[in-house]
Amino acid sequence: MQENVPHAGRGEAGGEAIPHWHDPGSEAMTVVEGEDATVYDDEGNAYLDFVSQLYCTNAGHSNEAITDAMTAQLERVPYVSSAKGNDVRDALAADLAEIAPGSLSEVYFAISGSEANESAAQIARTVQDAPKVLTRWQSYHGGTAGAGALTGDPSTRSTVGRYAATTGSGKFLPPLPTAFDADSPEDLAEQAADHVEFVIRNEGADSVAAIMMEPVGGSSGGYPAPPGYFERLREICNEYDVLLIADEVITGFGRCGDWFGIDTEDVEPDMLTFAKGVTSAYAPLAGVIADEWIGETVREEGYDLGQTFAGHPVACAAGRAAIEEYDSHLIDDVRELTPLLESRLEELAETHDAVETVRGRGFLWSVVFADPETGEPFVHPWSADEEEAENPVAAVREAAADKGVIYGSGRPDVQILIAPPFCVTRSELERGLDALDEAIEETVE
Ligand SMILES: Cc1ncc(COP(=O)(O)O)c(C=O)c1O
Numbered sequence: 001m002q003e004n005v006p007h008a009g010r011g012e013a014g015g016e017a018i019p020h021w022h023d024p025g026s027e028a029m030t031v032v033e034g035e036d037a038t039v040y041d042d043e044g045n046a047y048l049d050f051v052s053q054l055y056c057t058n059a060g061h062s063n064e065a066i067t068d069a070m071t072a073q074l075e076r077v078p079y080v081s082s083a084k085g086n087d088v089r090d091a092l093a094a095d096l097a098e099i100a101p102g103s104l105s106e107v108y109f110a111i112s113g114s115e116a117n118e119s120a121a122q123i124a125r126t127v128q129d130a131p132k133v134l135t136r137w138q139s140y141h142g143g144t145a146g147a148g149a150l151t152g153d154p155s156t157r158s159t160v161g162r163y164a165a166t167t168g169s170g171k172f173l174p175p176l177p178t179a180f181d182a183d184s185p186e187d188l189a190e191q192a193a194d195h196v197e198f199v200i201r202n203e204g205a206d207s208v209a210a211i212m213m214e215p216v217g218g219s220s221g222g223y224p225a226p227p228g229y230f231e232r233l234r235e236i237c238n239e240y241d242v243l244l245i246a247d248e249v250i251t252g253f254g255r256c257g258d259w260f261g262i263d264t265e266d267v268e269p270d271m272l273t274f275a276k277g278v279t280s281a282y283a284p285l286a287g288v289i290a291d292e293w294i295g296e297t298v299r300e301e302g303y304d305l306g307q308t309f310a311g312h313p314v315a316c317a318a319g320r321a322a323i324e325e326y327d328s329h330l331i332d333d334v335r336e337l338t339p340l341l342e343s344r345l346e347e348l349a350e351t352h353d354a355v356e357t358v359r360g361r362g363f364l365w366s367v368v369f370a371d372p373e374t375g376e377p378f379v380h381p382w383s384a385d386e387e388e389a390e391n392p393v394a395a396v397r398e399a400a401a402d403k404g405v406i407y408g409s410g411r412p413d414v415q416i417l418i419a420p421p422f423c424v425t426r427s428e429l430e431r432g433l434d435a436l437d438e439a440i441e442e443t444v445e
Contacts, residue, residue: 026394029401034061037424039406047401048432050420051408055218055250055364056276059325060423066282066321073317082109082310092316095323096289099259102268106295108303109287109311113249113275114142116286117150117212120273122305123288124210124243125168127297132203133245134196134211136174138220140411141212141247150212153220153411170208172199174217175229185226193232200240210243210270215261218250219411222366222418223359230265243270243294249286250364253277253322254331254422257338257362264361270294280322283315330422334363337429341365341418344433351437354392354444365418366410367436369393369444377414392444399439405432 019028029047033040037060039049052058059066073088080086089109097105108123110116121133135141139152148160149169160166173179175192182188200208211233217223237244246269251261255277258264262272271294275286287310290298345358345365356370369392371378379391397407397416408417416436420429 029406036060036062037421037428046404048405048420048424048428048435050405050418050424050432052419052421053281054276055255055408055417055419056281058253058255058277058422059280059322059330060421063280063282063322063325063423065325066280066318069317069321070282070314073314078314080313082306082308086311086313086316088313088316088320089311092311092319092323095320096274096287099323099327100272100289101260101263103292104268104272104289105292106290106298107287108290108295108298109285109316110275111284111307111309111312112142112144112286113247113273114144114147115307115310116249116273116275116288117141117247118144118146119305120212120245120271120288120290121146121150121168121210123290123294123298123303124245124271126301126303127294128209128241128243130207130209131168132170132208133168134170134172134199134203134208136213137171137179138174138176138217138223139214139247140219141214141249155411170199170203172196172211174220174223175225176221176223186228189226189229189232192226193229193236196233197236197240200236200242205240205242208240208242210245211237212245212247214247214249215251215265216256216361216364217366218364219408219417221359221368221410221415222361222364224256224361225265230262230267234267237270245269246272248272249275250277250419254326254334255362255364255419257331257335259326259331261361278322279315279318280325282318282322283312284309285312285315285319287311326422334422337424337426338362340426340429341420341433344430345418348433348437348440352440352445354440360418363418363420363422367416367418369396369414369416377412380412380414395443396436396439399443400435403435403439405435407436 030042031039032042038046093107096107110119135150137152141147141150149166180191182191246262248260252274271288271290273288279285349355349358353372354369356368358367400407410417
């Protein structure tokens with residue numbers, strides 16, 4: 001405890017929000033306006049937003065269909081208790097059941113992705129009467145205590161776990177070439193899935209309620225699964241009576257070219273979680289879509305938990321309008337521009353020695369960097385001298401921002417993440433990728 005610290009009187013101290021993921025070594029941009037795929041800072045500079053802020057403003061920054069729906073709801077009734085029924089909440093649940101895979105139809109709303117994942121874990125533990133949820137190393141499922149325990153990113157886990165016990169979770173290896181010694185993608189899928197079976201057996205299948213996974217890794221590195229991986233996991237889950245939960249917080253609502261990332265794998269999970277893109281981030285909203293039998297069990301047995309703002313009617317109105325926008329044209333727009341994005345990124349990997357690989361799907365990609373001399377990441381949380389090391393990947397992002405394009409940073413910061421809003425135009429996409437190409441050339445070559 002600090003003693004004898006002089007305190008300012010009421011109203012004397014300057015007030016300013018502390019940015020999330022605050023890094024004292026760098027200054028966060030102040031964004032004051034947005035239009036389509038562009039945002040403006042407080043000095044009037046325009047930036048193409050190639051990370052949709054936090055992979056969430058999928059419909060861009062000025063979609064009138066969404067704002068009109070929110071205004072209409074605000075004027076009708078702005079808030080209804082989450083313990084009561086509400087027409088717009090039920091209507092959104094019906095919309096979600098229509099687009100969700102197979103028999104996923106029961107919706108339990110939350111507010112953030114972290115809380116959606118905690119709810120899915122809680123529901124899984126309850127219906128399975130088992131304590132553990134297993135997740136991958138190199139994953140991100142949220143930053144609150146429960147979701148932080150599920151997250152496999154070392155810095156999130158150590159921030160959460162340093163002062164409080166994180167229980168009821170376990171980890172397994174992601175299906176990445178660096179984690180296994182595989183000869184082909186198919187071999188990698190088999191080895192990685194066999195490893196999950198090994199972990200479930202060793203944890204004790206009776207103690208495992210569920211495994212949870214991002215269909216395409218998000219901030220943990222844009223990595224899709226090798227072919228056959230999810231199919232095999234589905235079989236393992238059936239065999240050991242373990243639920244399969246897809247964390248679709250980033251990958252949902254067209255981000256990877258289908259309604260949900262798991263759709264591309266042709267596998268039906270028992271639950272999926274959503275947040276971010278459901279309202280195109282026009283209001284906070286998240287939730288769990290569960291298989292019919294899980295919803296029925298929860299309804300029959302009762303569920304004595306809740307949150308005030310879960311399923312907020314204004315957010316639900318935004319969600320209904322956003323889904324209509326995705327359905328009418330935005331997902332088609334993603335599919336149309338994906339080949340351009342993919343081929344330009346592959347060119348980057350061929351041109352620049354420091355680009356180790358590019359990977360992703362649809363409008364979610366990661367450009368992974370490595371030191372061409374050693375083949376190792378320039379900076380990594382595992383390395384002892386991370387604090388002192390210069391990170392050229394951060395410098396690439398800064399150089400791109402100087403050229404008017406914002407890119408995302410992954411966890412760990414060995415990569416640049418690309419997740420443009422779906423309304424980005426062909427010429428904006430070209431311009432953004434030119435800026436990245438030049439930024440790499442100037443910074444790391
Ligand atoms: C895959 C995934 N799951 C969960 C979360 C947590 O969502 P939130 O930040 O809304 O709590 C995130 C956030 O980035 C995410 O990327």
